[in-house]
Structure formats: C-alpha cells, structure tokens
Amino acid sequence: MAALRSEVDVAVIGAGAAGIATARRLAEGDGLSVLVLEARDRVGGRVHTIAPAEFPLDRGAEWLHSADRNPLSPIAQHLGFSLHRRPPEWVSRLSRSGASREAEADWIATREAHYRARKKAAAETADRSLASVLVPGGRWNELLDATSTWGNGAELEHVSVKDYVSYEDSGVNWRLREGYGRLFEKLASGLPVALDAAVSSIDHTGRLIRIETVRGSVTAKRVIVTVPTSILAAEAIRFDPPLPEKAEAAAGLPLGVDDKLFISLTGALPGIEPDIYLIGSTRSRETMSYQVRPVDRPAIYCFFGGCFAAALEREGEGAMFSFAAEELARILGNDIRRRIAPLASTAWLRDPWSRGSYSYALPGHAEDRARLAAPVDDRLFFAGEACSPNFFSTAHGAYMTGMAAAEAALASLGRLPTRVQVTA
Ligand SMILES: Cc1cc2nc3c(=O)[nH]c(=O)nc-3n(C[C@H](O)[C@H](O)[C@H](O)COP(=O)(O)OP(=O)(O)OC[C@H]3O[C@@H](n4cnc5c(N)ncnc54)[C@H](O)[C@@H]3O)c2cc1C
Numbered sequence: 001m002a003a004l005r006s007e008v009d010v011a012v013i014g015a016g017a018a019g020i021a022t023a024r025r026l027a028e029g030d031g032l033s034v035l036v037l038e039a040r041d042r043v044g045g046r047v048h049t050i051a052p053a054e055f056p057l058d059r060g061a062e063w064l065h066s067a068d069r070n071p072l073s074p075i076a077q078h079l080g081f082s083l084h085r086r087p088p089e090w091v092s093r094l095s096r097s098g099a100s101r102e103a104e105a106d107w108i109a110t111r112e113a114h115y116r117a118r119k120k121a122a123a124e125t126a127d128r129s130l131a132s133v134l135v136p137g138g139r140w141n142e143l144l145d146a147t148s149t150w151g152n153g154a155e156l157e158h159v160s161v162k163d164y165v166s167y168e169d170s171g172v173n174w175r176l177r178e179g180y181g182r183l184f185e186k187l188a189s190g191l192p193v194a195l196d197a198a199v200s201s202i203d204h205t206g207r208l209i210r211i212e213t214v215r216g217s218v219t220a221k222r223v224i225v226t227v228p229t230s231i232l233a234a235e236a237i238r239f240d241p242p243l244p245e246k247a248e249a250a251a252g253l254p255l256g257v258d259d260k261l262f263i264s265l266t267g268a269l270p271g272i273e274p275d276i277y278l279i280g281s282t283r284s285r286e287t288m289s290y291q292v293r294p295v296d297r298p299a300i301y302c303f304f305g306g307c308f309a310a311a312l313e314r315e316g317e318g319a320m321f322s323f324a325a326e327e328l329a330r331i332l333g334n335d336i337r338r339r340i341a342p343l344a345s346t347a348w349l350r351d352p353w354s355r356g357s358y359s360y361a362l363p364g365h366a367e368d369r370a371r372l373a374a375p376v377d378d379r380l381f382f383a384g385e386a387c388s389p390n391f392f393s394t395a396h397g398a399y400m401t402g403m404a405a406a407e408a409a410l411a412s413l414g415r416l417p418t419r420v421q422v423t424a
Pocket residue numbers: 013014015016017018019037038039040043044045046047059060061062063064065197198199200226227228231236237258259260346348353354356357358383384385386392393394395396398
C-alpha cells in the first residue's frame with residue numbers, strides 16, 4: 001500500500017458528503033495542499049450506489065430532501081444528472097395497504113395532531129421525548145412509533161422533541177435516476193483522497209497536528225473531522241490532548257438504525273401505480289415500509305428501522321426477506337411470494353465505519369449539535385450531518401456543514417477569497 005503524502009496544509013478525515021464538500025471548497029483556496037483520509041476503499045460514506053440489477057440502488061441516502069432548497073439539486077442538474085420529481089406518498093398509504101378509508105382519515109388527523117403537539121412541547125423550557133406527547137392508549141401509537149423508526153432510526157422514546165422540531169423540511173423530495181451515490185462519486189473525482197487510510201489518532205499538542213493512519217502519519221496545519229458521531233462517541237479516533245466535550249456531544253447524538261432490503265418483482269401489480277408506498281402493519285412498530293415499483297423499476301424497496309432493524313441485521317438478509325414476503329403476501333395476496341426475490345440489503349449498524357444510519361438527539365441533548373460543530377483552537381474543525389442545526393441526518397445537511405467547516409479553516413489560515421474578506 002502506498003505511503004501517504006506526509007505534510008499538508010489541511011487534512012480532512014472522512015470522504016462522505018461532508019468530507020467531499022470540505023475538500024471541494026478547500027480546493028478553491030489557491031495553492032493549499034489538501035489530503036482527505038478515508039477508511040473505506042471508496043468515497044461517499046453513507047451515500048452509496050450499487051447496481052446488482054440493471055438499475056442503480058442507493059444503499060444509503062436516496063432522496064434529495066427539501067429538494068427546492070437543497071444545494072445539491074442545481075449541482076446535480078448542472079452535472080447532467082436526471083431528477084425524478086414524482087412526490088413520494090408517505091402519508092396516505094394506509095388504504096392501499098388494506099385499511100379502510102375511515103381508518104386512513106383518522107390516522108392522518110391523528111398524525112397531524114401529534115405533530116402539532118410536538119411543536120407545542122418543544123416550546124416548553126424543558127426538553128422531553130417524542131413519546132411523551134403520545135395520547136395514552138392512542139389508536140395509532142404503534143404506527144407513530146414505526147414512522148419514528150423510519151424517520152429518526154429510533155423509537156419515539158429516545159428522540160428529543162426540541163431537536164426534532166428544528167429539522168427543516170420544505171416537503172419537496174426528488175431523486176436522481178442515476179443514484180445519489182453516483183453524484184458524490186462525481187463530486188469527489190479529482191480530489192486528493194487517500195482510501196484505505198483509517199485514522200486512529202490526532203495529536204494536536206504541537207504547532208503541526210499529527211494524524212496517525214494505517215498507512216502512516218501525516219502532519220497538517222488544520223484538520224477537519226467529518227466522521228460519524230458513533231466513531232467519535234466510541235473514541236475510535238484518539239485525540240491528544242483528549243476532547244471529552246466532543247465525545248460527550250457525539251454520545252448525545254447517536255446514530256439511529258435504518259436499513260433497506262431491495263427485492264426484484266416480476267409481472268404487473270394491477271391497480272398499483274409506480275412509486276406507491278405500502279405499510280406492513282398498523283399494529284406493530286416492528287414493520288416495514290414498502291415502495292412498489294420505484295422510479296418505474298421492477299422492484300420493491302423495503303425500509304425498516306430502530307431496534308427491529310438492529311435485530312434483523314443480526315439475523316441477516318434471509319430473515320429480512322422472509323419478514324417482507326410475509327407482510328407483502330398479507331397485503332397483495334399469496335401469489336406475490338413467487339414473484340419476488342432478494343436483490344441486496346444493508347446493515348449500516350454493523351458497518352464498522354458508520355455504526356448506524358443517521359443521527360438523532362437524545363432528550364435534553366438538542367444543544368449537542370452546536371457543541372459538536374464548534375472548532376477547537378481554530379485548528380480542529382468538525383463537520384458531518386450531525387453538526388447541521390437544521391438539516392441533520394441528511395446528505396445535503398452534511399454537505400453544507402462541510403462547506404462551512406472549510407470556510408472556517410480557510411479563514412483561520414487567512415486564505416478566504418477577497419470577496420469574503422471584504423464583507424467581513
Ligand atoms: C439507509 C439510509 C437512508 C438514508 N436516506 C437518506 C435520504 O434519502 N436522503 C438524505 O439526504 N440522507 C439520507 N441518509 C443520511 C445520509 O446518508 C447521511 O446523513 C450523510 O450521507 C452523512 O454524511 P457524512 O459526511 O456526515 O458522514 P459519512 O457519510 O458517514 O462520512 C464519513 C466518512 O468517514 C469515514 N470514516 C469513519 N471513520 C474513519 C476513520 N477512523 N478514519 C478515516 N475515515 C473514517 C467513513 O468511512 C465515511 O466515509 C440515509 C442514510 C442511510 C444509512
């Protein structure tokens with residue numbers, strides 16, 4: 001394995017959405033030497049497109065959330081990616097899954113009331129969990145919990161109300177036909193990324209910061225850390241002097257678990273249009289969300305989260321598929337069993353470089369995002385989805401924090417472009 005360049009101006013740890021954004025912004029900083037150190041043998045981190053069939057599959061991020069405000073929408077268009085703008089039907093899927101119209105209307109009304117209650121609770125002084133705003137014994141409590149496992153990767157009882165309501169969602173969601181991961185591959189092309197270069201320690205005692213990797217050591221004037229909170233909370237990267245405040249902030253922002261199972265589908269499904277969402281059960285939080293014939297493809301994408309996903313990861317793809325087949329047979333009839341087969345699945349919790357899917361804040365820990373994002377001595381900077389105050393848990397949120405960290409590092413080196421220095 002090749003040795004690394006041993007001395008650079010700025011080192012970036014991690015080549016996910018945040019690290020790629022950081023490196024792209026730094027590359028504009030006239031003459032700076034930059035190196036991105038990435039543990040995996042690929043770029044993209046939790047954005048990763050594969051193609052086990054004749055169409056691409058996004059193992060991680062798939063949706064350009066808040067697409068009308070998402071900085072990656074115009075970038076993708078400019079780079080020639082094709083946007084799929086059909087809106088997802090995440091709310092009104094019960095009647096298609098066998099429930100009555102009355103049940104669906106009641107669910108939608110209950111869901112809206114619950115979201116209003118979240119906002120009200122968030123305005124109170126003390127933070128609390130999303131579960132605390134449930135109506136005791138409510139008809140849809142299990143389904144609200146299931147939707148939390150899909151949205152937050154965790155059950156309602158674990159999630160901070162204050163943090164939850166700071167997430168901004170314009171309600172516009174698009175996809176890239178070629179895959180979100182392909183966009184990040186393109187954005188990373190030409191950047192100085194060292195793959196297979198897991199970082200084990202960052203020594204910031206001296207004038208130059210010393211980074212130890214499995215491929216040797218690197219020194220840098222500035223370091224931008226973009227690894228997931230799971231890595232920081234476990235202190236899998238050792239800082240010297242230690243940074244307990246970063247480990248604590250990261251522990252307040254654990255990664256929830258969400259996984260996908262991709263299934264091939266043969267034949268038509270009369271009465272079910274492409275991109276329709278189905279729901280496995282309204283009575284258990286251990287259920288899956290199914291997207292049927294997404295982007296007109298002969299497939300079903302199954303999505304599941306929380307403790308249920310963690311357990312299924314341990315059991316493997318066979319167990320995921322059996323579960324999905326059972327639920328789909330209940331909704332679509334037994335005939336579906338002989339028309340589906342597994343294509344691919346994910347296990348983000350077991351992935352050693354992510355150890356989960358995306359961050360949520362524990363009750364009482366909404367402030368941890370700002371604590372995590374704060375620079376140390378104007379030499380160590382932090383970015384990544386968990387650092388975003390309003391777009392956390394997303395690829396574009398990660399991207400925006402990477403841009404901001406790069407700007408801060410450039411400013412600390414006196415290298416901000418003239419336009420920014422003039423206005424400052
Ligand atoms: C199943 C799933 C579905 C999702 N759906 C969506 C969606 O539809 N839309 C959306 O916007 N977002 C979605 N997300 C979330 C989105 O993927 C993430 O928020 C975003 O990609 C995180 O980017 P990041 O740069 O902060 O972190 P990462 O992508 O995790 O990047 C960090 C990088 O650091 C590397 N690393 C870790 N440890 C070390 C080390 N010691 N040394 C060197 N490198 C290290 C990792 O390998 C990784 O490449 C989804 C995620 C999952 C898992």
